[in-house]
């Protein structure tokens with residue numbers, strides 16, 4: 239089977255503006271020892287090469303790279319040309335994956351009592367991989383590859399590589415075995431002691447989205463491996479070529495080829511595979527709709543990092559307007575708003591309304607351009623869908639367009655994707671809270687789109703009410719250096735109907751607080767994940783790895799001796 243991943247016809251047009259600039263950005267590619275492609279050669283636009291498609295993205299199962307009888311062709315998000323062929327596993331081809339996972343026992347590939355040398359092996363692999371990613375040629379290769387399939391600015395794509403590199407550095411040497419640190423508690427009598435261990439799940443699955451093609455899969459994959467699991471990894475096919483190359487880098491750094499299976503497939507095939515292979519745990523990063531379905535299908539054996547209608551509150555203390563507006567611009571529009579951490583709504587204290595904040599945000603949004611991918615294609619919403627949503631919002635009484643609200647000019651982004659100028663819509667707080675409006679306003683648009691609203695000094699409880707009603711609690715920012723605003727205070731309690739503390743009255747898993755608070759850009763050293771949901775996953779830190787990728791096992795040693803005067807007691 240051969241199909242084009244697009245509902246619209248292939249557009250073999252001339253190279254477009256944005257694409258030209260892509261090549262201007264280009265740096266010379268060098269052959270790398272692990273790589274099977276050159277990031278800059280992936281294009282459908284080189285004249286005279288009829289079949290100049292990017293190299294197929296391959297599949298890895300039971301230690302062998304393989305292809306498939308199903309093929310998809312991806313359209314270049316910048317110009318609609320066919321540019322990558324992808325081998326996709328069909329429903330009839332899942333058996334080798336099912337078998338591969340079934341070979342891994344529940345107690346995993348290693349645990350504190352089995353093959354402990356593998357903890358050290360993974361320390362070594364991390365050391366080598368971190369070193370590789372620190373080489374400018376290698377980091378440039380991955381940065382360019384990321385940009386190619388998930389268009390974002392060079393700096394944003396590089397940031398992803400750097401987070402990944404630092405993460406790997408964090409787990410060099412003995413740090414992997416320290417993840418599996420155990421503890422002991424004295425027992426009730428001589429010879430008794432309870433020991434708590436971190437135990438793997440064994441066969442596990444990892445499903446990751448398009449927006450961070452390297453950072454999310456590497457951090458989750460390595461966490462799974464460190465703790466002794468055998469993962470099957472599925473990355474969104476639109477971007478899986480990045481992780482395919484990273485798998486080759488990891489093999490080059492000593493990752494045993496049988497330790498990870500790597501699959502490309504559509505969601506339906508993956509669902510079937512999961513149902514048959516029955517992994518002990520599945521980590522899903524992506525939309526809430528799929529997350530909820532997986533939770534049911536897999537009988538709750540999931541950890542989820544799903545949607546985020548992420549909010550920012552600007553407190554009453556106005557300061558550093560330039561800085562705060564720049565952070566708002568980055569949070570809402572970097573990566574064209576396609577971060578699970580992107581700022582979706584800004585609650586602005588009335589004190590900010592008289593400042594130049596909004597006009598500065600508009601100016602900063604105006605600086606963004608397709609040429610350097612500081613704004614670019616939206617991969618999960620069409621332009622029409624975003625404009626339709628905007629028009630519905632503008633019908634809410636008192637709403638107005640602050641800036642944006644138009645399709646990008648002079649672009650050749652295919653119509654299956656979106657092309658929207660950075661957009662902000664003002665909606666009055668009282669209107670947001672009304673039933674009907676609330677669902678509309680808090681719908682997450684995974685694109686360069688945000689809601690702005692204002693609250694008066696006595697309206698903080700309304701803001702907190704809006705936050706309480708949200709269904710996803712990923713990132714948040716409370717921009718204030720006023721501890722009385724961040725936390726409860728007697729002074730403020732007098733002016734509000736209930737305790738006005740923002741942090742104490744909210745639940746978001748990654749909340750930044752203080753004048754420099756942001757919603758995006760969590761590096762490897764900040765826990766990143768939703769809170770308030772027992773299925774919530776985390777990514778990055780040792781705590782995240784232990785929580786997501788291991789479960790607690792307690793072994794209670796009870797050696798004796800039995801006291802010399804012991805006699806059989808009466809029945810109880």
Ligand SMILES: N[C@@H](CCC=O)C(=O)O
Nearest residue numbers: 454577579758759760777
């Ligand atoms: N570090 C990224 C999130 C990675 C997602 O799991 C951010 O802060 O947006």
